[in-house]
Amino acid sequence: MLGVVEARIGGVSADLGHARQRCVLGVLLVEAGRPVTLDQLIDRVWGGQAPQRAAGALYSYLSRLRGAIAGAPGMEIRREPGGYLLTVDPQTVDLHRFRRLTALGRAAESDRAAADLIGQALDLWRGEPFAGLDTPWLNATRRALLDERFAAELDGYDVLLRLGRHGELLPGLSAAVADHPLDERLAGQAMLALYRCGRQADADEQYRRIRRSLADELGSDPGAGLRRLHEQILAADAALELPVGAPAAAAVTVPAQLPADVRAFTGRTQELSALDRLLVSPGGGEPPLTVALLSGTAGVGKSALAVRWAHRVRDGFPDGQLYVNLRGYDAEQPVAVADALAGFLTALGVRGPEIPPGVDERAGRFRSELTGRRMLVLLDDAASVEQVRPLLPGTGSCLVLITSRDSLPGLVAVHGAERVMLDLLPLPDALGLLHTLIGTRVTAEPAAARALATACARLPLALRIAAGLATDRADVPLAELVAELDDHQVRLDLLDAGGDQRAEVRAVFSWSYRSLPDAAARVFRLLGLHPGESAHVDAVAALTGVEPGEARRLLGVLARASLVQAGRGGRYAMHGLLRAYAAGLAADHDAEPDRRAALHRLFDHYLAAASDGDAGAARDWLEAERANLAVICVHGAAHGFHRHTIALAEALFPHLDAGGPVAEAATVMASAVSAARAVGDRAAQARALSHLGRLHRRQGRPHEAAMTYQRALVLYADLGEHAAEALVMRDLGSVSWLLGDYRRAAEHYQRARTLYEHLGDDAGQADALVRLGLIDARLGDPASAAGRYDAALTRYATLGDRFSEAYVLSLLARLPDQEGNLGKAAAHLEESLDAVRRTGNRTAEAYVLTDLAAVHARQDRLTEAAGHLRRALVLHRRIGDRASEAEALNDLGQVLLAAGDADDARRQHGAALDLAEEIGDRYETARAHDGLAAAWRDTGDPDRARPHLDLARRVFADLWVPAAPSAGGLVR
Template sequence: MATRFGILGTIEVRRHGVLVDVGHAMQRRVLAALLVDAEQGVSADALVERVWGDTEPGHGRPKLYGYLSRLRHAMAADGTAITRERGGGYRLAVEPSAVDAHRFRELSDRARRTGDDGQSEALWREALALWRGSAFAEADTPWFNAQRQLLDSERLAAQLELADVRLRLGQHDGMVSELATRARSYPLDERVTGQLILALNRCGRQAEALEVYERARRRLAHELGVDPGAALRRLHERILAGDPEPAEPRSTAPTATPQPTGKSSTAVRPPMVRQLVPRLLPADPSLFVGRESEVDEARRLLGAEQPGPPTLLITGAAGVGKTAFAIRTGHLLAARFPDGQLHADLRGFGDEPAEPFTVLGTFLRALGTPGGAVPAELTDRVHLYRTLLAGQRTLVVLDNAAGVQQLSDLLPSGVRCAAIVTSRTTIAELSCSRLPLGVLDSGTGLDLLRKMLGRDRTDAESGPARAIVDTCGGLPLAVWVAGARLAARPGWPLAKMARALADEQRKLDELAVGHIAVRASLQLTYQQLTAAAQHALRMIALLPEPSFSAWALAALLDAGLAEAEAVLDDLVEVHLIQIESADASGIRYQLHDLVRLFGRERAELDVPEQDREAALTRLLSASLHLADLAADALKVDFQGISQLDLATWQPPATESAQLLADPLAWFTDERRFLIDVTEQALDGAQNVAPAAGLATALTTLFQVGSHFDDWERLQNRALTAALSSGDRHSAAKVHRCLGELTTILDRYPEALHHFKQALQHAEGQEPTYRASATAGLAYVHRLLGQYSSAIHHFEEAARLAESASNVNCLVYATNGLGVIDLEQGRVDAAVERFTKCLRVSRAAGYRPGEAQALRCLGQSHRALGSHPAAADAYRRAAAISEDLGDRLSATHATCWLGDVMVRQGEHRTGRRLLAQSLWTYREFGNLWGEAATLNALAEAHLAVGRSASARRRAEAAVRLWRRIGSSKWLAVGLDTLGAAHALAGGHSAAARAREEADEVRRA
């Protein structure tokens, strides 16, 4: 492979062995943050957190984009690409094996699996040779530090594995120095100590070996208050006994000896119990992948200090891999529990759950109790079981438990024992540590498929392989079933399975092999539910997307919020749904795609079609009601048009108020869901009016959050549906909203078309709709410098708004007239209009109108040369917009504040605010704002004599004004460009710019 990436040391890239310059330290951090998840998407927010941590400067995103751009350029030579993911993240398209950390893990895995010590030694040495120092040597953030700690622990584990192999190969002579150094670094690690003792003993240095043991024993007693473990004690005993090759001894406890009674009759003997070391764990699952952090957490929890024996409950949905995880963890912990491991499948969700009485019989026999001595009563079995485990270090693994009743008699009571329990329920009554398992990420799912099918076959069809994993939703059982079917059919292309799984009608049928099937696994959980919970699952499966809140289920069930939350708790308890997020704004739930398919099957079988349609109609109505209330609470939209008359079902007022306590946060959480509800309704022709109403009710929320892509796509769909159904009322509203959007995006011809169409469809309707469309039309004419048309339409909009008592639109139109006054030099008239807008907005509680009036008053003060008053107005306007979450309006105020700061002589502060505004305008794709800011920056550089910088920015502003098509502002930009040329001594160029500006004004 031509290019290699290194993070096990300094962060570096080598191409054909030659070091490649990939930028400064921060840029290399970005590269490393992507390399850790090679071939997987990483969100921009995650990258900022990884790279800057707690020191993020507040403009990390723009810097991140710059670093990514430069990295793309640096690595383009060999085709390595950084691609933008659909969800907004970034993916480094590089084979994981080209990254030293991933190569290290791959070699380590191969070394553990091979049965040949010679091959294992070579693989371990190759893996450890990849290390060049401390991982991410130059990076110091919480995320990098945590990754470094994880990799360091894996490096130590590899070193210990290699030492074990070398000891088995008889290489002890050359190992003592290395092992002694490691023992000094890890004085409490009994495995490290044992390796050193064994090497010393084999080298004939028994006295030193015994001295190492004694030092370790004293240190463990002093620092941890414990004795050495059984393995280290046995090694010590063998050395004392002069055994030249210490090995694991088998222990036998003395049997009970009957006392003579002096009578001829036979005395009753106590049961003769042989102390065996039970090893009941099933084989370590060879197909186990991933879960490294969960395994580490399990080991930590089971080693934590606590009053009684630790119990760890592994929970998760059916098929998520709880059993495999418990067995793998049990094997990894076996050395910590030298007195044995017990295991039982409790079959808690099957037709015949295991009885504690029967399980105890199995455990007692495994512990050495002869069959005839196993008590016949449950209580006696429990007592004997606890007696045998007292003082021992035994691990008990209880798989697939239904509840605490099944567990209480099986959990060990010995303080040196531990238990691992798995269950589909959370078993709230159980006193334990809890570790929930989620689905696998796509990379780990692919690893599982590779293990089953081989790397060559999987990588040869990497696209279909990834599609299989994604379609299975990362559920290990589903990936395993798909892999098992493919493994049994080596001639099948993976694309065949991917196509079959992409068909939702066939997916659950395809995910079955032999007696193992995803549907059957889900059915076991489903049949344990109450009738109410079963019905709720069927209804949830009808939702347009798997992520939802409780109010959505309340609408589907025609029930109260408390009732919906109660049944959701029942479904969370058995992991048929998961809690996606929980914060002060509420709980969001997640339904796995395969559970969703299962629920839809049950809905189609058990719920009449008319009941399903009625439930979805209630959902649409509740969505419309809440979205309209949220938009109204924010008071941002100048339409002032309510959609509540279209809502036929809504939550009680108290519940609506509770849900919308923070309307912007609610919309942020529900945006994707509301879009999907709208599109689901638009797919059916019978709900066009409320679906289009919901699409337009979201306008305010889209605008505040700058979700322009969602806005355009959804409302274009709604417009098509409205026009197809002949719904002129809905068409008028959607055209008007699209006019507003295209105005924001500086697409003025489109904006004019939409506003004119809105007026045409609104003909004969109430004046509110005509007022808002007319005001939007006027605004576009003003931006194009067509003042007579703008004045005519603004005056007409104000008249219509006043007749309809629409304060929002009245303020908007009046403000527009004031801006024209200001731009035409009538400053006093402008101030009068802006002051009226400010007064009316405050009286009506219309905060966006207040912010707009303050911005315009700031412009008036600026025109009069009163810069301190202008700056104060801009600051107050920006604060209101930021409080509303309206970043674009806040940026308008910040941009002009920067301009005023420059005019006051505070050049550095002013340029910083202007540069900040420029980034935001570019992020939003707002060309008008970008051009205005570039022109202001050019003037700021002119003020300090920087002619070259001023010329570059003025030229960029002029290019944008030409693209936008605004003659007035093009002339302003040409004036600035002429001044920049003149300052640099380019008098002929300055004259040409001034001449063109005059021509533009005349035209």
């Protein structure tokens, strides 16, 4: 009914007759399950203009409708004492399904679930209700239903704004504002979305428009809420930043990852039509997940066809298009499933720290993110079903298009994939492609053109390379080029065609390669040794041993020959097949010492750049090379460049530790561990293990961190490195702290303190005192904690360590009866904040912001405290520090509840609970339950508060923590 009144039975449209008869069905459907009297039916169908024989006509309509719906199970029109009653499953009627989904969405426990449910509800609408029908009752009902839809849209906008999906909302919000120019709630939503997209001036103009409209139409001003929002926007109020729990790329949650469409695409009409048929939904309803597989030999044009078709149909997938090149046949660097999932989740707006560590968990999160979305997923160059299966959505609203040289029979048998086999281009299409690329030379030399197409095996990739060479040698007849090619026919066995004569593409590669000047040919070969997906011109210069200017010139020669692709910022990439071909040429033509020397120069280049003394330059380089660094270190460890890997990892660690992302840093340090073990460098292995343990702990993986620290501890003890041993002992204590094992944590901290005393290390002793004080405070002994803090503070003052002084002062300020330290703590922390921001250390900045928030909360400066915590959370997520994120979420929940915002407090504690349970932080889990209980009590719902309070008490008792609020001491 949410559009034209129609019925489908078994996927087939039922004949409902003329408009008046459809009116009768519409009335009965609105009142489904409730009797409608004869008089009511007549009034609603005819209004005040019913004919004399209206009852007889109505009997006839009802009889015909019974016949029309006779095949619908569970649907029946019955005559009852109270009138006529239509029995039907409400979930088969769009109106009732809409109302139920909307109600479920409004009551949903999470915003993500609410967005899905409200989105499903709104997707049921196909136009105006009862379109084409005109009676007074239906018109009034239509208006009421449109109001219901508008209310659901507004609720949906609120949910999506909380989820950080403001970028994708803007087009719909703009249209809605045009239709409802006086609605203040809608105007506020549009203003907030504009502001979060960085369009503060447009948000201000939106406010001015509705203020003028209200004045002109109603003679009134905007309400207090809208005026307050406008003031916050003008002041860039931190409270308007993304809600905690919002996706990382909030303004870019509709991914459009398709590569550029293929130039001069020719032929494949039958294959395109076969793919088009996959868009037709059987019976008009939502089908199960549609999976299409394009199979064929290397170079046959699978990727080009997939990209062309994806661009043709992209408008049918308004929620976006995802793309990944799985590099399934790259001998050394196929894309790991975990990495592909991480890339997709990032594109869908999931922040790095929220991406689960395991493949299964990432796959589950990916399916959850796609629920209810209409998306196209293109998986290019898959090698196996195992590489693809975790990347499949779980919803029929999506379509997956896969390309592979393999026929992947398991994908067809288990997942019902529709396979489209690509053979060689038919000769007319191959000639057509050549004609498009090189023009009239094809018609001028038809025999030579056919020979060229045959020599290229009618493979589009080979034809394009050949056409490029023909264009470069425009004065040479095609026949001569074909003869030259025939003279050098060889087989490209790395294509692994299994003896398939149709895959003779190496001849074309070799033809293109042999046309290069010697210097460019050498660059091409050595570039095949580079382990990353792309390389900066400076890296190519180092690899090849030439000056950067000369490297840039030679790369230009390769780009013109279609052997590399020029990218932004002086970077160059190479097609996977060409890279493998280039590496094979290097193995055949360059001596092993020369290849080794090339890689040695490359690693020297990366090590020098990572060790740049200018901190700003090093950070800029790190950002530009981030996609390469992990694979560079992995490659170095695997191919014998152990010393380079160790040194590179150690040079990178301070930068990665100061600004993340933690996951990439962990990959780098794991490579260093492997390299150090390979060369027997126990000291380097211990350092790398120590760094890796720290990264595992910050990722919220305490058990892995503990095992890693233990390995480092054994090595340091054997080496007699007591200072390092003390540091690892302290870090082991931090793992026990995270797990809620305070007795063991205290033992580790005390052992570290003892080692520091023997070493005469005052800073180490002060640090151990602080950590022991933290345990005292948590276990309900503030006096002992204050004594330890004071002792540490004295040492830090003697050492001149203002940063640590500020931290200890913030801890003192959290204790009961320590209000006198608040002002001093705030001043020190603000000084520290300025200092860490100047250095660009995002990790330290996040920690100082959290400490400053605690002090401001104790001073009842709740708005400032909340702002600091929101900014800290942004940094924790960007870095990947999940343990600190859980604590900051609970802190924010406490601050918001103290400020009177119980609903937002509940959201923060709920997010903290999910994260703390996932990483095994029992104390933050208990704090989250305690905060949820307080928030529910504050909103007058003790029944929902009680189970959270019981759980909190149980965990606190198990941890020997006396009480949550006093232990945290965040808010007075």
